[in-house]
Amino acid sequence: MATNKVFSFAALAAYGNSTATPASNFQHAFVQDAKKFYAKAGYPSKDEIGILDEMQPDVTNTVSAIPEFVGGFMHDEQRAFDIPAADDKTTAATIQVVHVPEKVTEGIITIDGPNKGQKYKSVTKAHDELKVKNRRGPFKK
Numbered sequence: 001m002a003t004n005k006v007f008s009f010a011a012l013a014a015y016g017n018s019t020a021t022p023a024s025n026f027q028h029a030f031v032q033d034a035k036k037f038y039a040k041a042g043y044p045s046k047d048e049i050g051i052l053d054e055m056q057p058d059v060t061n062t063v064s065a066i067p068e069f070v071g072g073f074m075h076d077e078q079r080a081f082d083i084p085a086a087d088d089k090t091t092a093a094t095i096q097v098v099h100v101p102e103k104v105t106e107g108i109i110t111i112d113g114p115n116k117g118q119k120y121k122s123v124t125k126a127h128d129e130l131k132v133k134n135r136r137g138p139f140k141k
Contacts, residue, residue, distance in 0.1 A: 009064045016063030017056075027057050070095075091134040102126040 005011075016023050031052050038049060074081055080096035105122045109115050 007067075009067075012066070013060040013063050016059045026063070027059055030057050030059050030062060031055075091136050091139065093135060094133045096131050096133065097128050098131045099128050100124075100126065 016026060034057070035049055035052050038044065038052070039046070044051065070081055073079065074095070074097055078097075080094045083093045083095065085092045103124045105124075107120060109118050109120055
């Protein structure tokens with residue numbers, strides 16, 4: 001199961017509204033949170049709030065906010081984020097932010113062309129980047 005498509009908010013929202021088991025679990029959690037929220041407001045009444053269990057929720061806005069939410073959590077809390085395995089053939093993983101110090105690379109151009117033999121200097125500024133750590137333990141023999 002390799003991922004060969006680019007990220008899409010529309011596809012994520014469509015998946016969130018689908019009947020796939022992870023999406024259904026997410027929808028159920030969304031409805032439970034909505035029921036608590038409405039119960040605090042006192043509307044609908046306790047007799048009527050069960051109607052939410054009968055409706056198919058649209059979680060488009062909530063699902064679309066997940067990437068920004070996860071990124072904000074990682075940045076503000078300075079914590080890694082664990083991703084569970086998608087199935088029994090996929091590893092679980094952790095996404096973390098790591099600091100990369102400034103890197104200066106110098107050398108001589110060796111590719112044929114008008115600049116061959118000239119010196120070059122490349123500088124990559126210090127920055128933070130995401131690193132993925134896969135948990136391959138279950139797949140080791």
